[in-house]
Every structure is written in C-alpha cells, then in structure tokens.
Amino acid sequence: MPTVGEILRSEREKQGLSIKDIEKATSIRTLYLSSIEADNYSVIPGEVYLKGFIRNYANCLGLDAKELLELYRQTSNLTDLEPEKTSDDCERTAVTPVSDRVGGSSKTNKLIVVGLVSVFLIGILSWAIGNRNNQPPQQLPDPKPAPTSPAVPVPQSSPNTLVPEKPAPQSKPIMVTAKYTDLCWTLVIADGKEVYEGTPKIGETLQWEAQSNLSVQLGNASGVEIIHNGQAIGKMGEKGEVLKKTFTAAAKP
Known part of the structure; x- marks a missing residue:
C-alpha cells in the first residue's frame, strides 16, 4: 500500500509541479513539504500542524484530503512527532471534586451540623418574636395643632439632569481579529476548545473571542495581520x- 508521502509526490510529479510550485500555492515551507513526501515527520512541529499541511497539500493537488488523513492515521508512526497536550488531556487530569472523595460518614456529620444550626436559629427567632409581642404599647403624646403659616409658592422643579449611559462592557475580555494577506493555515483554540481550523481566502477577515485565553497557531506567520482588543499587532x-501565539485576559484591578 502506498504511503501518504508517496501518493502526494506521485500526484505532484504527474501534474508536472515542483516543490517550489506547491510552496507558492500553499505557503508551506519546502522543508516541510519534502519531509511529508519522504514520510519523515520528525521536523514537523506537532501533529496538529502535520495534519493541516497534509490537508492543504492534498487540496492543492485536487486529492481527497479526508482519505489521505485516514491513511496517515492508519500507517503513521506517531512517535516521530513531538507530543502535544490537548484540551481533552487537561480535562482527564482535572482534580476530582472533594465531595466525590469524602465518605458517607462525612456527609452524615454535615447533615447533623446543619440540623443543629437550623434548630438553634429557629429557637432564637421564636424568642425574639415572643419578646416583641409581650412589650407594652408605647404611649404617644397628644398631637399639638400645627401653627398655620402663609402659603408659599411652590418653585417649579428643574428638568431632570440626564446622566450619560455608560457603554456596555465587552462581552468577553479577549477579542482577536485576523486579516489574511496570504494563504495561511490557521488553528484557533478558545478557552480550551477548538473554534476554528482551516485556510482562509486571501483578503478574508476572521474574528474570535474568549473569556480567559485564546491560542492562534499559524502555518505561514507573514500571511496574516493580527489585531488584539483593538490594538494592531x-x-x-x-x-x-510556523508560529503559535497565546492571548490571555488582563487581570482586573
């Protein structure tokens, strides 16, 4: 069975294209293209980038990218790649809630304490209500007639001063805008979840938001202009x- 690299190289040569031609069309460096054709993935900076490069290379040649990626999964030696920690790994290593580790006896003790506190509060409340009801009614002095005074014209009320409305706060503290001036494979992870993966068209503008952190991975760093929270980078x-940039939310004062 031919490998992914053999299929790509065979189709490229069949179409009379050089590695440089593919580099210009996909903005993937010649070093990475040659390594993929040789099925040598050790120079690729992570499996996420490798899959993106294979997909773009296949699309450039008119091949079925999904079939090539499936063939890669079946035949590749993943030990050649630098391991990447995904958001799923983070979720699997999350600390188990304390309530799940505590035994039934601890829960029973908590219920007893809550019950005693409730009885104590009810007793205090009942005593306070009974004590208030037993107090004699307060004797009020006879009201004295109020002295009459000449009528004073009521001044007209001034119009209410309008208070300018404050601008609505930004929905999320991190906002990143990407303007594409060249083909550039892009992967975006917001708050630990993948929100975008692909190669936008030249001239296209994309925008992403996140609450705590936003990571942007680029396959052609010069092909995109980044704006972070309104500030042009x-x-x-x-x-x-190949570049990865992570944006985090600024600490509140």
Missing part, C-alpha cells in the same frame, strides 16, 4: 514560518 513572523 501586525504580521506575526516570516513567510512560511
């Missing part, structure tokens, strides 16, 4: 450079 790196 510009291009993130050189042409063909």
Whole structure:
C-alpha cells in the first residue's frame, strides 16, 4: 500500500509541479513539504500542524484530503512527532471534586451540623418574636395643632439632569481579529476548545473571542495581520514560518 508521502509526490510529479510550485500555492515551507513526501515527520512541529499541511497539500493537488488523513492515521508512526497536550488531556487530569472523595460518614456529620444550626436559629427567632409581642404599647403624646403659616409658592422643579449611559462592557475580555494577506493555515483554540481550523481566502477577515485565553497557531506567520482588543499587532513572523501565539485576559484591578 502506498504511503501518504508517496501518493502526494506521485500526484505532484504527474501534474508536472515542483516543490517550489506547491510552496507558492500553499505557503508551506519546502522543508516541510519534502519531509511529508519522504514520510519523515520528525521536523514537523506537532501533529496538529502535520495534519493541516497534509490537508492543504492534498487540496492543492485536487486529492481527497479526508482519505489521505485516514491513511496517515492508519500507517503513521506517531512517535516521530513531538507530543502535544490537548484540551481533552487537561480535562482527564482535572482534580476530582472533594465531595466525590469524602465518605458517607462525612456527609452524615454535615447533615447533623446543619440540623443543629437550623434548630438553634429557629429557637432564637421564636424568642425574639415572643419578646416583641409581650412589650407594652408605647404611649404617644397628644398631637399639638400645627401653627398655620402663609402659603408659599411652590418653585417649579428643574428638568431632570440626564446622566450619560455608560457603554456596555465587552462581552468577553479577549477579542482577536485576523486579516489574511496570504494563504495561511490557521488553528484557533478558545478557552480550551477548538473554534476554528482551516485556510482562509486571501483578503478574508476572521474574528474570535474568549473569556480567559485564546491560542492562534499559524502555518505561514507573514500571511496574516493580527489585531488584539483593538490594538494592531501586525504580521506575526516570516513567510512560511510556523508560529503559535497565546492571548490571555488582563487581570482586573
């Protein structure tokens, strides 16, 4: 059975294209393209990037990217790749809630304490109500007639001063806008969840939001201009450079 690299190289040569032609069309560096064709994934910076490169390379040649990715999963040696920790791993290593680790005896003790506190509070409340009802009614002095005074014209009320409305707070503290000037494979993870993966068209503008952190991974760092919370950052790196940038929420004062 031919490998992923053999299929890509065979189709490229069949179409009379060079590695440089593929680099120009996909913005993937020649080093990575040659490594994929040789089925040598050790130079690829992680499996996420590798899958994106295979998908873009296949689409460029008109091949079925899903079939190639499935073939890669069946035949690849994942030990050649640098392991990446995903959000699923983080979820699996989450600390078990204390309530799940405490035995039934602890729960019983808590119920007893809550019951005693409730009885104590009810007793105090009953005593306070009974004590208030037993107090004699307060004797009020006879009201004296109020002296009459000449009528004073009532001044007209001034119009209410309008208070300018405060602008509505931003829904989420992290907002990243990406303007694409070249083809660039992109992966976006917001608050631990993948929200975008693909290669936008040249001239396209995308925007993502997050509550605590937002990670942007780029396969061609010079092909996109980044704006973070309204502040222009510009291009993130050189042409063909693989780059990952993480934005975090600023601490509240």
